Amino acid sequence: MKKFNKVISAFMTSAMVTAMLAGCTDPASTATTNSQEPAQATESSSDNGATFKIGAIGPLTGGAAVYGNAVCNAAELAVEEINAAGGINGYQVEYSKEDDELNAEKSVNAYNTLKDWGMQILVGSTTSACSIAVSENTKADNMFQLTPSGSAEECVKYDNVFRVCFSDPNQGIASAQYIADHNLATKVGIIYDSSDVYSSGICQKFTEEAKDKNFEIVSSEAFTADNATDFSVQLQKAKDAGADLVFLPIYYQAASLILTQANTMDYKPVFFGVDGMDGILSVENFDTKLAEGVMLLTPFAADAKDDLTVNFVKNYQEKYGEVPNQFAADAYDAVYIIKQALEAKSVTPDMSTSDICEALKGAMTEIEASGLTSAKMTWEASGEPNKEPKAVVIKEGAYVSAE
Amino acid sequence: MHMDKKTKDNLITYGIVIAAFLVVEVLAMTGKLSSHMGGLLVPMTYYAIIAVALNLCVGILGELSIGHCGFMCIGAFTSATFSKVMADKIPSGPRFFIAFIIGIAVAALFGFLIGIPVLRLKGDYLAIVTLAFGEIIKNVINAFYIGVDSKGFHFSMENQMALNLESDGTMIINGAMGITGTPKDANFMIGIGVLLISLVIVLNLINSRDGRAIMAIRDNHIAAEASGINVTRYKMLAFTISAAIAGSAGVLYSHNITTLTASSQYFGYNASIMILVYVVLGGIGNIRGSVVAACILYLLPELLRGLNKYRMLIYSIVLIVMMIVNWSPKVIEWRKRTFANFGFKKKVKVVK
Numbered sequence: 001m002k003k004f005n006k007v008i009s010a011f012m013t014s015a016m017v018t019a020m021l022a023g024c025t026d027p028a029s030t031a032t033t034n035s036q037e038p039a040q041a042t043e044s045s046s047d048n049g050a051t052f053k054i055g056a057i058g059p060l061t062g063g064a065a066v067y068g069n070a071v072c073n074a075a076e077l078a079v080e081e082i083n084a085a086g087g088i089n090g091y092q093v094e095y096s097k098e099d100d101e102l103n104a105e106k107s108v109n110a111y112n113t114l115k116d117w118g119m120q121i122l123v124g125s126t127t128s129a130c131s132i133a134v135s136e137n138t139k140a141d142n143m144f145q146l147t148p149s150g151s152a153e154e155c156v157k158y159d160n161v162f163r164v165c166f167s168d169p170n171q172g173i174a175s176a177q178y179i180a181d182h183n184l185a186t187k188v189g190i191i192y193d194s195s196d197v198y199s200s201g202i203c204q205k206f207t208e209e210a211k212d213k214n215f216e217i218v219s220s221e222a223f224t225a226d227n228a229t230d231f232s233v234q235l236q237k238a239k240d241a242g243a244d245l246v247f248l249p250i251y252y253q254a255a256s257l258i259l260t261q262a263n264t265m266d267y268k269p270v271f272f273g274v275d276g277m278d279g280i281l282s283v284e285n286f287d288t289k290l291a292e293g294v295m296l297l298t299p300f301a302a303d304a305k306d307d308l309t310v311n312f313v314k315n316y317q318e319k320y321g322e323v324p325n326q327f328a329a330d331a332y333d334a335v336y337i338i339k340q341a342l343e344a345k346s347v348t349p350d351m352s353t354s355d356i357c358e359a360l361k362g363a364m365t366e367i368e369a370s371g372l373t374s375a376k377m378t379w380e381a382s383g384e385p386n387k388e389p390k391a392v393v394i395k396e397g398a399y400v401s402a403e
Numbered sequence: 404m405h406m407d408k409k410t411k412d413n414l415i416t417y418g419i420v421i422a423a424f425l426v427v428e429v430l431a432m433t434g435k436l437s438s439h440m441g442g443l444l445v446p447m448t449y450y451a452i453i454a455v456a457l458n459l460c461v462g463i464l465g466e467l468s469i470g471h472c473g474f475m476c477i478g479a480f481t482s483a484t485f486s487k488v489m490a491d492k493i494p495s496g497p498r499f500f501i502a503f504i505i506g507i508a509v510a511a512l513f514g515f516l517i518g519i520p521v522l523r524l525k526g527d528y529l530a531i532v533t534l535a536f537g538e539i540i541k542n543v544i545n546a547f548y549i550g551v552d553s554k555g556f557h558f559s560m561e562n563q564m565a566l567n568l569e570s571d572g573t574m575i576i577n578g579a580m581g582i583t584g585t586p587k588d589a590n591f592m593i594g595i596g597v598l599l600i601s602l603v604i605v606l607n608l609i610n611s612r613d614g615r616a617i618m619a620i621r622d623n624h625i626a627a628e629a630s631g632i633n634v635t636r637y638k639m640l641a642f643t644i645s646a647a648i649a650g651s652a653g654v655l656y657s658h659n660i661t662t663l664t665a666s667s668q669y670f671g672y673n674a675s676i677m678i679l680v681y682v683v684l685g686g687i688g689n690i691r692g693s694v695v696a697a698c699i700l701y702l703l704p705e706l707l708r709g710l711n712k713y714r715m716l717i718y719s720i721v722l723i724v725m726m727i728v729n730w731s732p733k734v735i736e737w738r739k740r741t742f743a744n745f746g747f748k749k750k751v752k753v754v755k
Contacts, residue, residue, distance in 0.1 A: 061712055098708065103669070104662045105446060109705055112442040129662045132583050136661045137442075154583045200563060 050349040052093045054079060054338065055114035056331070057107055057134065058126030060099040067327045071126045071148055072097040073320050074328035078335035081315075088339050091349050100125060104133035111137055120353050121146070121360070123334045126327065128152035135161045144357040146338060148330035151198070156383030160357050162364050163383060164330045164337065164373065165299065168198050171274045172205030174389040175247065175297055180213040182391075182402075184270060184295075185245030187218045189238030191231065191258060193250050194222035202249035202274060218243050228254045231261050238269070245270045252280040259290045270295060278326055281397060291394045299373035300329035301392050301399040309372055326373070333371035340367050413606045416691040417599065423698075424595045443705055447698050448594030449655040452601050454681040454693040456648035459605050461679070462688030463614065464641040465621030466522070467530040469675045470537030474510045474646040476670035478653025480544055480576070482506030483585040483663050487575055488551060490586055499588040503597075503654050510650020511643050513540075518642040522635070525624075537675055544665040549576040581664035582657070589658040597655060598694070601648045605690055608644065617641045684725050 056075045058068025079095040087093060096117055098110035107130035111122070122138060122145045125131040131150030138145040139158040147155055147163045151171075156163050166174065179185060190206070193199040203220070210217050218241035221234035235258065238246050246262075246269050248255050255277055262268070273280075273296040280296075281288050302313050302323050312332060316324040324332075341363035347356055361381075369377045374387035391402035427444060430436040453475055460468045482502040489498050521532050548559040552572030559565040563577060576582055608614045616637045619627040628634050657663045667673065678697075685696030703721060707714035728734055 061715065099711070101668070104660050104664075105669070108660060109439065109442055110708075112437075112439040113705075113708055116437045116439045129580075129583075129664055133660050133662045136587060152580065152583075157584070194561065204563065 050091055052088055052091055052342070052349045053118045053120045054093055054095050054335065055111075055117065055119035055122050055124070056095070056097040057100050057110045057114070057122070057124035057130070058097070059102040059130075060097070062101050064102045064127065066325075067149065068099070068102075068126050069320075070325050070328040071124070071331040074316065074324060074331040075123050075148075075335050077312075077316060077319060078332045082335070082339055088342050089346060089348060100130050102127060102130065104130050107131075107134050108137055115141070115143075119143070120349070120356050121338055123148060123331060123338070125150060128155055131155045131161075132157070142354040142357045144338075144353075144360040146334050148334045149327050153201075159381065159383070160361060161383050162379055162385075164334045164377075164385060165326075166275075166387075166389070167384060168201040169205040170384065171297065171389075172202040172207075172249065173209045175202070175249070175272065175274060176206050176209035176213055178297060178389055178391055179215060179245065179247075179272065180210075183214070184272070185215050185243075187241065187243045187245070188215050189219040189221070189241060189243030189246045189269070190217060191221050191223065191234045191238070191246060191248055191250070193228065193254065194224055198276065199250050206247060206249065215245075223254070229257065231258045232265065234258075235262050235265060235267055239265070239267045243269055245272055248273045248277065251276040252278065252283060256280055256283040256286045256291075259294070260286070263290050272296070275299065275326060281394065288394075288397045292396075294394045295391055295402055296394075297389045297391050298326060298399075299387075299390060300326040301390070301401075303399050304401070312372055329372040333369070333373050333377075336371055337364075337367075337369045337377070340369055409610050412691075413610075416602060416606065416694070419691065420595065420599055420602065420694065424591075427591065439705070443702060444591040445589050445594045445655065445659045447701050448591065448598050449652040449659070450678070450681065450701050451694045451697040452594075452598050452655070453649050453652035453678050454685065454697040455598070455601050455605055455690055456645045456652065457678050458682045458685070458688065458690055458693040459608070459641060459648070460645040461682055462686075462690075463605075463609055463621065464617055464638060464645070466638070466642070467526070467679075468533040468642075468645075469530050469672065469679060470533035470535070470540075471645075471649050471678055472670040472675040473533075473537035473540040474514060474649035475653035475656065476537075476540050476544065476665055477513050478506035478510040478650030479657035479663055479670075480582065480653075480665065481509040482654040483582045483657035484549070484575055486585050486588070486658065487582060490584075495586060495588050498586075499593070499658065502588070502658065503651060506654035506657075507647045507650045510653065511647035514643045514646020514649075515639065518639050518646075522638045522642060534672060534675070537670070537672065541665045541667065541670050544576070544581075545579050547576045548574070548578050550574045579664065579666075581662065581666075583662050585657055585661055585663060587658060587661060589655045594655055597651055601651065602690065602694070604644065604648070608641075609690070613637065613640060680722065684722070684729060686729065 056072045058071045059065055060068045060072060076095055076097070079093050082088060083092050096114060096119070098113050100107035100110045107125050111134045114122070122143060124147060125134050126149055128150045131147045132152065132154050135145060135155065135158050138160055142160060145161045147161065149165050150163055151165050151168050153167055153169060155161065179188065188210070190203055192203040207217060207220065219237045221237055223231065223234065248258060248271055255273060259271065271294045273294065275298045277296040278298045280291055280294070302309070313324060316328060341360050344363040344367050345359040347359050364379045365381050371377065374390065377385050377387040379385055392399040393402045427436065431441065453471060457468065457471045460466055460471070482505055485505050486498060486502045517536055521529060524532055546560045548561070548563055548566055550557045550566045550568045550572050552569040554569065557566040557568055563574065616627070616632045619630070619632060620634055620637055624634065681697040681700055682693050684700065685692030704714050704718050707717055710717060
């Protein structure tokens with residue numbers, strides 16, 4: 001029994017140390033310092049005191065905090081801008097955010113907390129699984145939900161849920177169409193991660209869509225997360241098959257290795273990626289010259305030169321001290337899309353949450369929004385966005401529009 | 404009426420659970436229950452249930468298991484698979500009941516199978532093997548792709564495309580994405596019901612002939628064997644029951660939230676340790692303590708939401724303080740002295 005107690009105490013100590021560390025290691029602690037009480041920070045009463053209450057949910061702590069903070073910060077920035085410009089339909093907007101720790105259970109708890117606060121419209125959740133879990137509750141409460149970045153198909157299963165980003169399968173379709181429309185290649189090779197839902201989902205739709213296009217898929221090779229270090233076999237197959245474009249529906253870490261290895265075997269096709277490729281220029285020990293000429297389909301590039309993007313990047317950097325990523329852009333657009341939809345139906349904050357939801361559901365299929373992630377966005381009743389994919393080419397270490 | 408001490412003690416435990424249920428129901432009916440609290444009720448019951456299950460394993464059987472969330476994971480996935488397939492074919496009441504039977508049975512089966520090799524080990528070795536088991540379950544489920552269409556079930560461990568589903572087919576388990584769209588059948592009343600049933604099973608087991616044999620093995624393995632107790636049989640009995648109860652917690656879990664993924668934050672090492680924290684803080688071998696500790700420790704970080712990131716730090720500090728208050732010999736002595744002045748003299752004597 002004594003020995004048993006020793007074992008127990010050893011485990012308890014380690015558990016507590018883990019808990020302490022989990023509490024302390026917060027990669028995004030710098031980004032949230034000025035938002036302890038977001039509800040009060042943006043609170044300002046309009047003439048008759050009524051305000052719209054918009055809530056956001058995302059992982060603000062833990063491993064995925066980069067995404068959650070990007071979404072919550074950008075939404076906050078948008079709300080502050082809207083309030084400064086006179087609000088929506090003359091009413092000010094209150095904003096609050098809650099942490100879900102990338103945990104579906106906590107995400108529902110976060111939703112309930114926001115509901116108690118009086119939330120009328122939800123921007124979130126940031127990640128797919130959490131968004132699906134929360135949509136069950138928003139459906140039951142008939143609350144309007146616009147997820148900036150929940151890309152899994154099931155996220156918009158209910159009619160009260162819409163999204164800003166492309167769905168995973170849609171990226172595959174859009175990529176195939178872009179390659180065909182711009183005559184980028186005749187023979188295409190694919191390298192994808194079969195252990196990842198995002199990657200295999202895109203690859204599947206790309207393959208289906210490519211059947212009746214003007215190019216041919218000559219090799220389709222998979223890897224898994226466990227052997228994502230050596231790609232020479234996959235590259236050799238694409239090279240032997242004569243592929244002049246290699247489609248990489250994968251995240252940038254693996255893509256950087258592929259580019260390096262293709263260079264050593266002197267294989268120089270066009271590399272074409274999707275939004276997971278965003279970030280390749282910031283990989284450590286990666287020679288960015290190798291990324292020269294890589295094309296990627298991404299909704300947002302922080303280096304774009306249009307006024308909207310330049311202003312957004314400048315304000316975001318001033319306020320939060322970092323360059324915004326595509327999650328931030330999606331969330332920023334989400335708030336402005338809600339504004340436009342609310343204005344289209346002249347919604348007022350004294351309406352019930354359910355009535356606001358019904359009005360917004362109707363408005364979403366009618367409006368045509370323009371924002372950071374696309375100049376023209378419309379929505380199906382299913383919740384899927386229709387927008388032109390933006391392609392960029394990497395030139396001299398920076399994104400340049402491919403058009 | 405004469406009632407022995409143990410029966411009285413057990414009745415207090417049931418009483419606390421039922422009282423908590425009634426208080427919440429009254430609050431809910433008068434509209435005083437916030438939706439935040441309302442959403443926490445079902446999770447509280449399933450964490451209390453798995454804490455009871457783990458306490459049976461750790462406190463009564465005396466074997467440290469740190470893979471109990473693995474059993475919860477099995478219960479969750481098997482029952483959710485059943486419910487998803489049968490969603491339109493069976494009305495929700497009987498469907499949920501059968502889901503419970505399936506989840507509990509499969510978890511118990513795995514408890515039995517894993518118990519055969521594992522229970523030959525002791526102490527640290529057993530802890531490490533249970534840890535490995537929990538991780539294996541998680542990783543295997545992450546590699547499963549199961550779909551169903553007009554031709555029947557399709558199964559693959561490669562990827563979704565290898566299933567060759569018809570266009571009308573639906574995915575049941577989609578690899579790392581897990582199961583989405585499980586019907587939300589769980590509610591607080593069912594949760595409390597399952598908690599009460601597990602309490603009845605565990606408390607009666609402890610006070611039975613079998614329970615005394617199990618505790619004899621815990622206290623002195625050799626002496627128990629020498630007295631003719633079938634050590635393997637009783638160890639298996641306790642471990643399997645513990646796994647089955649953990650499975651029922653999994654069934655509640657998967658029918659409370661519509662996304663179910665076998666990722667580490669729900670069923671991994673940390674989650675299992677979390678349950679162990681509930682058990683240790685509530686008192687090893689003290690079933691009532693496990694229930695109370697699970698509820699308090701689950702509620703705490705949620706109630707501290709207003710403190711943003713600091714809640715993680717405060718939570719850790721509270722754990723340390725609770726540990727000291729509950730288990731430090733000096734504090735226990737001080738508590739005894741203090742409470743002795745409040746008319747608890749009789750009880751103190753019994754303890755001494």
